[in-house]
Amino acid sequence: MADSKPRKIGVGLLGFGTIGTGVVKVLQENADVISQRLGFPLELVRIADLDLETDRGVNLDGVRFDADASALIADPEVDIVVELIGGYDVARRFILESIAADKHVVSANKALLALHGKEIFKAARAANLDVGFEAAVAGGIPILRSLREGLAANHIERVLGILNGTTNYVLTEMERTEEAFEIVLKRAQELGYAEADPTFDVEGVDAAHKLALLVGMAFGAELTYEDIPTQGILQMTPLDFELAAEFGFRIKLLGIAKCHSDEHGHEAIEAHVGPAMVPVRSLLANVDGAMNAVEVKGDAVGPTLYYGAGAGEMPTASAVVADLMEIAREIQRGGAGAVAPLSYLPEEIKPKPMVSADRIVHRAYLRFSALDEPGVLSKITGVLGEFGVGIESVIQRQTEMDHGRVPVIVLTHPATEEALRSAMKKIDSLECVGGPSVEIRIEEEI
């Protein structure tokens, strides 16, 4: 407990869109439970946003609301600045300005932290200030706290999961309706599950941002999202879902990161975002719609999994306010920086090499678009054999002929990522194959 009587802790909100409105609602509607847990109230002092007109449906009595972000940051009544602007440049500037003004920061901005996290955490540490960002990964799921504290006694061996609600919604619907990607995406946009420009989501970039943050916390590895090979869900077809079910799998867009140790104890990181097939009875396979789930395996604890809403007004606000409560406690106690933001002390976070493709081994589902002519199958399987890729089964779907091409599907035995890539490259160059071919990794040990 605090030694002296707790003082009022003031919160300033930069950005008053969907999430900002959610934060106001949680602070107001749950003020009772927040005080009952903290022992003092959190007070929303001030909001800054360029849009002063839209009615957000919340009562702002006693809250100063204008378009002046810098005045908010400088306001002596504001102890913690919540950055919910999004994007890179302006958000980065305001966060650094807040730190310079001796304000703690809470942000839900995964894109910014995946790119400029190092700079921001360093500035905050130098000023003895906290940066909370639970809301940046998997929305309302307390996955960062779990990695940072609940599993802190473990060497983390892998972290993987469904990190993007939009793509999980689209994949779930494609499976359910057997419709094409474009049709399902359009409906998702109409229903508000996908944005007007869904590029960041469907190309896997958003998941890669989150995975980069998770990799830092799990393995103490410095990694930016550009290091992560990323594949989206644009190439998925109804046939893929049909065959996945036949083979006993479901298709999910996974962010996958593993820490490999060689015989000398040298660590290398595997990190990758892309569609994967997971066993139908696994928990991840049963995470449907816009929900997220993250699996973390530690050497002592074994596999654990965390599930919940990965986005949305109220779930994201739940995570933002949890950070506000933690930082407010620290302010009352006259401290900050109790727990390192990325779990490892900053000086322990080091660049670690990416693991080479010949050390990543898994089964795969490969789909080729082949000319409907004799000998094609033997050419494809011949190339796979040449690179040492064993075949478990081959399916040629004559009924799916399209412009004289038929899909050929190969389910492989375990093979290295290097062999798979090389074989696919050579197969794509065959005259009888109309590339690019599609690979879906089979992720079985979950």
Next chain:
Amino acid sequence: MADSKPRKIGVGLLGFGTIGTGVVKVLQENADVISQRLGFPLELVRIADLDLETDRGVNLDGVRFDADASALIADPEVDIVVELIGGYDVARRFILESIAADKHVVSANKALLALHGKEIFKAARAANLDVGFEAAVAGGIPILRSLREGLAANHIERVLGILNGTTNYVLTEMERTEEAFEIVLKRAQELGYAEADPTFDVEGVDAAHKLALLVGMAFGAELTYEDIPTQGILQMTPLDFELAAEFGFRIKLLGIAKCHSDEHGHEAIEAHVGPAMVPVRSLLANVDGAMNAVEVKGDAVGPTLYYGAGAGEMPTASAVVADLMEIAREIQRGGAGAVAPLSYLPEEIKPKPMVSADRIVHRAYLRFSALDEPGVLSKITGVLGEFGVGIESVIQRQTEMDHGRVPVIVLTHPATEEALRSAMKKIDSLECVGGPSVEIRIEEEI
């Protein structure tokens, strides 16, 4: 970060059985990552156990090991005492002795905390000391931290889950093998999944201990495990699993707690341990073997779920050492009691009434043992109708006749718990029925 150079934090271990050995292994094998996250080491100073002979397979160089618990507690080099003795009286005495000696405490003893938690937390608070007990509920899963911090901004609406690994293992095996309870339990004992005396597990007492702790943290309600109606898994038969599958469900032993608010905002608690049917595609239905999972629904975050090993040497040790790390950080910072152990400040935790049985509504699977004579079915369904329990389907299994009795299964429409209980009581008193009948709650909104 700490203001002064961190000092060494000493750990003393009371009880050197399976979990104690796990704690030693984690402290030794993961010393690197513990230091990289804390900025200083945790040092195992001393162990006390009556059994000084058994070889635990760990190196104890530099660790004092004897049978003198009181000397360990009094040792000035011990900052934190880890209680892993189990049971009530001795463990309680040692914990209170530790607090009196100004030592922080970590315990995995759910039975003790469910019974004497209030006394222990009060003593620790008065002495400005911390009590960590993450390992007491769901083993390695960081569920207590998630309730206390990650979801702290929420009114918690319900918390329910698979809280006992032994019973989940038995239920999973009964479903898989179609064998009787006694046969599967015997094999579970041989394989080490069940204890020689499995009473606490199979009768649901262990799950009720854990649920009592969860209820306190989730709803700020004072509740001991004796308040929780508890039903075990002894009455489950292969037929129940077969029919559950037919109806689209799987059977799990669930601890279920919900917070009901009436129109005046008065809160009442529903808490119950018993077998339940959950939809096959739900995450809880797919938690197999000895694993645990807890679902928490908050008003802002919506449904979330936490999955992992609920028991075992290393997973439990993972949780114990996470608590040690958190407390060690506090010691370095010269503080304690940052976060209230039961999430709500002690003065906010209040007795709340249990909700009355007429406000608990769910569908149910009922199994009666009926004489094979005309008119029985109409008598049973007649009584159900009399109490307003609607019937969705009725199955009479002639092939399962046993001593002249046949199982009659009724799947009900939603009904109050009160109506179900009253109807079953009256049906059990019919001459044509050989009681006691079996009720399995159908828990659909998960």
